Amino acid sequence: MAEPLFDKIAFIGIGLIGSSLARAVRRDGLARRTVACARRRSTLDKVVELGIVDEVTADCAEAVRDADLVMISTPLSAYAALAEAMAPALAAGAIVSDVGSVKQAVIRDLGPYMPDGVHLVPGHPVAGTEHSGPEAGFAELFQDRWCILTPPPGTDAAAVERVAQLWRAVGMNVEFMDAQHHDKVLAITSHLPHLIAYTIVGTATDLEGSQQAEVIKFSAGGFRDFTRIAASDPVMWRDVFLNNREAVLEMLQRFTEDLTALQRAIRWGEGEKLQDLFTRTRAIRRGIIDARQA
Amino acid sequence: MAEPLFDKIAFIGIGLIGSSLARAVRRDGLARRTVACARRRSTLDKVVELGIVDEVTADCAEAVRDADLVMISTPLSAYAALAEAMAPALAAGAIVSDVGSVKQAVIRDLGPYMPDGVHLVPGHPVAGTEHSGPEAGFAELFQDRWCILTPPPGTDAAAVERVAQLWRAVGMNVEFMDAQHHDKVLAITSHLPHLIAYTIVGTATDLEGSQQAEVIKFSAGGFRDFTRIAASDPVMWRDVFLNNREAVLEMLQRFTEDLTALQRAIRWGEGEKLQDLFTRTRAIRRGIIDARQA
Numbered sequence: 001m002a003e004p005l006f007d008k009i010a011f012i013g014i015g016l017i018g019s020s021l022a023r024a025v026r027r028d029g030l031a032r033r034t035v036a037c038a039r040r041r042s043t044l045d046k047v048v049e050l051g052i053v054d055e056v057t058a059d060c061a062e063a064v065r066d067a068d069l070v071m072i073s074t075p076l077s078a079y080a081a082l083a084e085a086m087a088p089a090l091a092a093g094a095i096v097s098d099v100g101s102v103k104q105a106v107i108r109d110l111g112p113y114m115p116d117g118v119h120l121v122p123g124h125p126v127a128g129t130e131h132s133g134p135e136a137g138f139a140e141l142f143q144d145r146w147c148i149l150t151p152p153p154g155t156d157a158a159a160v161e162r163v164a165q166l167w168r169a170v171g172m173n174v175e176f177m178d179a180q181h182h183d184k185v186l187a188i189t190s191h192l193p194h195l196i197a198y199t200i201v202g203t204a205t206d207l208e209g210s211q212q213a214e215v216i217k218f219s220a221g222g223f224r225d226f227t228r229i230a231a232s233d234p235v236m237w238r239d240v241f242l243n244n245r246e247a248v249l250e251m252l253q254r255f256t257e258d259l260t261a262l263q264r265a266i267r268w269g270e271g272e273k274l275q276d277l278f279t280r281t282r283a284i285r286r287g288i289i290d291a292r293q294a
Numbered sequence: 295m296a297e298p299l300f301d302k303i304a305f306i307g308i309g310l311i312g313s314s315l316a317r318a319v320r321r322d323g324l325a326r327r328t329v330a331c332a333r334r335r336s337t338l339d340k341v342v343e344l345g346i347v348d349e350v351t352a353d354c355a356e357a358v359r360d361a362d363l364v365m366i367s368t369p370l371s372a373y374a375a376l377a378e379a380m381a382p383a384l385a386a387g388a389i390v391s392d393v394g395s396v397k398q399a400v401i402r403d404l405g406p407y408m409p410d411g412v413h414l415v416p417g418h419p420v421a422g423t424e425h426s427g428p429e430a431g432f433a434e435l436f437q438d439r440w441c442i443l444t445p446p447p448g449t450d451a452a453a454v455e456r457v458a459q460l461w462r463a464v465g466m467n468v469e470f471m472d473a474q475h476h477d478k479v480l481a482i483t484s485h486l487p488h489l490i491a492y493t494i495v496g497t498a499t500d501l502e503g504s505q506q507a508e509v510i511k512f513s514a515g516g517f518r519d520f521t522r523i524a525a526s527d528p529v530m531w532r533d534v535f536l537n538n539r540e541a542v543l544e545m546l547q548r549f550t551e552d553l554t555a556l557q558r559a560i561r562w563g564e565g566e567k568l569q570d571l572f573t574r575t576r577a578i579r580r581g582i583i584d585a586r587q588a
């Protein structure tokens with residue numbers, strides 16, 4: 001086994017993503033010590049039971065003490081208060097990183113609290129499942145997926161590289177991006193798909209009782225796949241939409257225009273328009289299969 | 295092995311669904327003889343190569359001669375012309391069934407051509423994948439899924455039961471339904487999800503070149519699942535939307551209202567509304583898991 005990349009990693013928040021990383025770190029010996037911090041006692045008990053970190057605490061200042069890497073994986077709405085609480089305890093030279101699905105908001109919320117000599121390296125491992133909580137994690141979650149790092153201009157290059165090394169060590173490809181660009185790309189590849197899945201499942205949920213039972217019964221026709229996505233963590237996703245408002249609304253506007261055009265084609269029986277689109281969309285699927293992201 | 299259910303089954307159209315059924319019929323000895331009819335020589339050659347039926351022909355009248363079951367599995371737009379062409383060759387007492395995703399249109403298109411003494415039993419096995427063509431089929435496709443039969447009032451009960459037996463024999467649960475009700479239920483569980491998936495993948499396809507490459511790269515954030523659905527057969531789906539127009543437009547209207555409400559909640563930062571919906575949608579996923587349709 002190679003030399004550990006970090007002396008002490010503090011996981012602030014330890015749900016699906018945090019606990020998956022903790023498992024991979026333990027499996028590969030990537031840190032000498034690990035600590036998990038969560039607000040709820042039940043979460044900490046679960047983490048102890050799972051045996052995926054060395055220590056647990058409900059006090060984030062205590063967690064980050066002496067840590068050379070602090071990895072935040074809570075919902076976005078908790079970031080600012082956490083940063084304020086942990087800031088006085090951060091070690092000189094420590095790296096603060098995160099796994100949040102929006103990146104401009106992270107820089108906005110964490111940046112002001114970072115003491116001099118502490119390096120903020122925001123990140124987003126683009127991987128996940130519809131399950132949440134520390135028991136849902138698994139070390140292989142990141143394998144062959146992409147991690148996007150969005151360090152603000154002027155960030156210490158060595159700190160960025162250490163975070164990149166960590167994600168590469170657990171199986172990810174690492175890409176660097178401007179936070180604004182990240183938020184645009186993820187609005188279409190992740191945020192809008194979730195919004196739409198939540199919406200259609202909601203539409204079905206509002207059907208009268210007997211029809212709802214049928215929706216469940218005959219869900220194999222396509223609906224089922226949307227319910228999986230729409231089972232994702234409600235608080236995490238609430239925060240994503242509140243924190244990437246502009247990019248999501250912009251993509252939603254494009255989507256709605258396109259949907260209206262299709263609606264019109266259906267109403268007027270314009271089969272050729274439908275078939276043209278349905279043929280074009282196959283190409284992007286092939287692209288995803290070729291890129292081995294299917 | 296039990297006595298075969300049918301003497302001769304004629305598969306008219308032999309893509310994903312037709313060829314899956316042909317495979318299951320062969321595996322379980324459900325017919326003494328099988329014949330497949332397709333328009334394209336290349337499809338017939340492929341079917342011969344796969345060895346999943348006894349005979350192939352491009353002439354549907356020849357295919358249905360002496361068949362006690364004719365199973366139509368072509369796109370819906372081909373039904374009326376096929377019915378007209380095969381009608382004179384249908385044997386007295388034969389059953390004509392199908393696997394189409396819309397059922398009122400099937401009764402409208404096939405009904406007028408059915409000779410006296412021929413039994414029309416429209417059906418819809420709710421199962422599938424995004425792949426198409428005879429090589430995409432597999433005998434296990436139907437296992438534990440639901441098949442909906444929509445015989446018009448007055449249909450011979452024995453004929454209906456024989457078709458039900460066939461689907462049960464290949465692993466399906468069978469449900470009986472009025473064709474209009476079927477078309478409503480499938481509009482929300484299958485047709486609208488496909489329409490939305492096609493739309494969002496189309497929206498992404500229209501992004502500028504460099505962004506499109508990123509969409510593929512980072513598709514694991516949720517978009518990926520939509521591309522799978524949007525890779526389904528374009529002609530089949532064109533026909534579904536053209537033939538279930540009213541029910542699809544009605545469900546699309548509900549969906550659009552719900553999406554507009556969410557859009558407004560995002561714009562005004564109404565986190566509670568978002569979280570409420572995202573929490574409610576989890577329940578329907580649990581229902582699907584409990585019903586073992588996940």
